[in-house]
Structures are given as C-alpha cells and as structure tokens.
Amino acid sequence: MIVRLSAMLSPIDLVPFAQWQERIAKLDPSNPISRLAPLYLRPDAEQKMLSSANNIQEYDCRLSTRIMNEEGLKYPSDLVSLFDVHVAYMDAEGFWDRT
Numbered sequence: 427m428i429v430r431l432s433a434m435l436s437p438i439d440l441v442p443f444a445q446w447q448e449r450i451a452k453l454d455p456s457n458p459i460s461r462l463a464p465l466y467l468r469p470d471a472e473q474k475m476l477s478s479a480n481n482i483q484e485y486d487c488r489l490s491t492r493i494m495n496e497e498g499l500k501y502p503s504d505l506v507s508l509f510d511v512h513v514a515y516m517d518a519e520g521f522w523d524r525t
Contacts, residue, residue, distance in 0.1 A: 434513055435522055443472045
C-alpha cells in the first residue's frame with residue numbers, strides 16, 4: 427500500500443515505528459490523525475497493526491459496499507481497486523498535505 431500511495435500522491439518516507447509514534451504524539455490536535463493517537467500510541471500498537479495488515483483479505487467490506495451503493499458508485503471487485511477509490515476520494519477532499 428505504501429508503494430501504491432507513493433505512486434498515486436507523493437513519495438512517502440518510511441521510518442521506524444517508534445519514530446513514527448513520536449511524530450504522532452507531537453501532532454497538533456487540529457490534525458485529523460491526532461484523534462487516532464490513543465490507538466497508535468498503545469504499547470501493543472505495532473503488533474496490532476501488523477496483525478491487521480496480515481489479515482486484510484479477511485476485512486469485512488459490507489459497510490463500504492452499502493455506502494457506495496447508496497451513493498450510486500460502482501463497488502470495485504478487488505481490494506486494490508477499492509483502495510484506489512478511497513485514496514482518490516481523500517485526495518479530492520484535500521485530506522493529504524502535499525507541502
């Protein structure tokens with residue numbers, strides 16, 4: 427996913443997890459990601475994220491399917507296409523800071 431995001435938007439620097447946690451801890455409260463800080467700063471956060479990444483194929487997409495159907499959007503048949511749809515939407519909404 428990181429490689430895909432880098433290609434779609436702008437290069438992403440990979441840093442050790444502990445360094446990333448330090449950055450999360452210092453985020454301004456106005457940053458939308460700061461709301462997730464308690465999740466990312468847990469002692470077991472790295473293990474939980476790796477576990478989630480390893481089980482992504484088992485992810486339940488029913489909510490996304492329902493919302494996309496309600497909006498009249500075509501639901502992608504594979505997770506990579508679904509990921510691209512979400513990234514394109516977030517990009518169009520100005521979610522990414524490209525500075």
